[in-house]
Amino acid sequence: MLFFLAFEMVLIPMYFLINRWGGAERERAAWRFILYTLLGSVVMLLGLLLVGLKGGTFDMVALATDNGSGLSHTTQLIAALAIIVGLAVKAPMWPLHSWLPDAHTAAPTVGSVLLAGVLLKMGTYGLVRIVLPMAPEGAHTYAPYLAAFAVVGIIYGSLACLALALPSPTTTLNGGSALSERSGAGGDLKRLIAYSSVGHMGFVLLGIATLTPTGVNGALFANIAHGLITGLLFFLVGALKDRSGTTDLDQLAGTSGAALYGRAPRLGGLLAFGAVASLGLPGLAGFWGEMLAMFGAFDPADGLSRPAYLTYMALAAFGTLLTAAYMLIVVRRVCMGDHPIEPGTGSEAERPALADVHGHEFAAWSPLVALTVLAxxxxxxxxxxxxPAVQQLLAGGTR
Incomplete structure (x- = not known):
């Protein structure tokens, strides 16, 4: 019950962060965030009550130590389904993710960092800390379905990011100027990173769904890595918006766009670092969690279909290629680019000055960079x- 209360209390400050200090359509995004997560929490609460009443205690340690022995198979199935659905909203798992892009796009920079670095991890933490040890039979039954949804989320999130990263179609007006056909928040860099979170958290869910120490350790590692890397990316995008006034990729990549390598090389270098860390470059934190999750899928727990999990592993590996594609496109469009040419003269036009990394920004971002490299x-x-904690939670029931 204390876990549930703490789980709900974090919604209150995040709601006000989005609704009070957010950008365009902040009220709609804040209400959508709160309604989705509250509805998921109601379902989760029913599952938690069922576990506590049937198990005779609400003590998390005692329930985990019993390893589901005090719960019947039917009770475990019902409770695990309810808890998984509630936690999957917060994770976020496809197709319960649709609140996330709007919340990230509307939230201020600090809200996006907290949302990506902390709040999303509460869902996956609950799966590892509650479902796996307290309802192992239910977890085993639903694991293949959880893995399937996770892989769909990986591919879906990557394709959505790729669509946002590519240049938008344009139509030519009578005067010869170009008008983007993309409307709304399409092509927004914050929205792209939000959809990338759907894909990255898919690897976390896949690792948990393998029910193996390798996969669960990979999921926990990916949790930490995602918080570090995506938090850094949201900080960088927020700084870019402060300097240029926009996070629209088409404007940032246009003739008057960012071209960060030339105008703000430190900011451009950090953005490129965050991008390659996010795509899972070996030697940075993003690599190990995703790799261990796929290793877990290569050899899942006893009783799970290995051919199905090999298929999931192959699809997840394809998702890493898509991630590399859209991240490198973002770096190419935002960090690189030629100088604009003055019409009629053929000479290079002067770009307005763009401030590089400030001292307080360097102090805030350096720990994230250092921990990403260290991990x-x-x-x-x-x-x-x-x-050791994973081995104890799985309680010897799986390899």
């Missing part, structure tokens, strides 16, 4: 902390 080069530092 990538020394993964045992984090895995050494998670593995």
């Amino acid at each position: 990538g080069l020394w993964p045992a530092a984090l895995l050494g902390l998670t593995d």
Whole structure:
């Protein structure tokens, strides 16, 4: 019950962060965020009550130690389904993710960082801490379906990001000027990173769904890595918006666009670093979690269909290629680019000055960069902390 209360309390400050200090359509995004997560929480609460009443206690440690022995198979199935659905909204799992892009797009920079770095992890933490040890039979029954939804989320999120990253179609007006056919928040860099979170959290869900120590350790590692990398990316996009006044990719990549390598090389370098970390470059934190999740899918727990999980692994691997594609397109469009040419003269036009990284920004972002590199080069530092806990939670019921 304390877990549930804390789970709900975080919604209140996040609602006000979005609704009070957000951007365009902040009220709609805030209401959508609160309604989706509250409805999911109601379903989760029913599952938690069922576990507590049938198990005779609400003590998380006692329930995990029993490993579901005090719950019948039917009770585990019903409780696990309710809890998984509630936690999947927060995770966010496809197709319960649709609140996330609007919330990220409308939220202020600090709201987006907290949402990506902390709130999304509460859903996957609940799956590992509650469902796996307390209802192992239910978790085993639903694991293949959870993995399937996770893989769909990986591909869906990557394709959505690719569509946002590519230049929008344009129509030519009578005067010869170009008008983008893309409307609304399409092509928004914050929205792109939000959809990338759907894909990255899909790897976390896939790792959990393998029910193996390898997969669950990978999921926990990917949780930490996603918080570090995506938090950094949202900080960088917020700084870019402060300087240029927009996060629209078509404007940032246009003739008067950012071209960060030339105008703000440190900011451009950090954005490129965040992009390659997000796509899973070996040696950075994003690599290990996704790789371990796929290793877990290669050899899932006993009783799970290995051919199905091999298919999931192959689709997840394809998702990593899509991730690399859209992230490199973003770097190419925002960080690179030629100088604009003055019409009629043929000479290079002067770009307005663009401030590089400030001291306070450097102080805030440096720990995220350092931890991303440290976790990538020394993964045992984090895995050494998670593995004993994972082994205990799985309680010897799976390999």
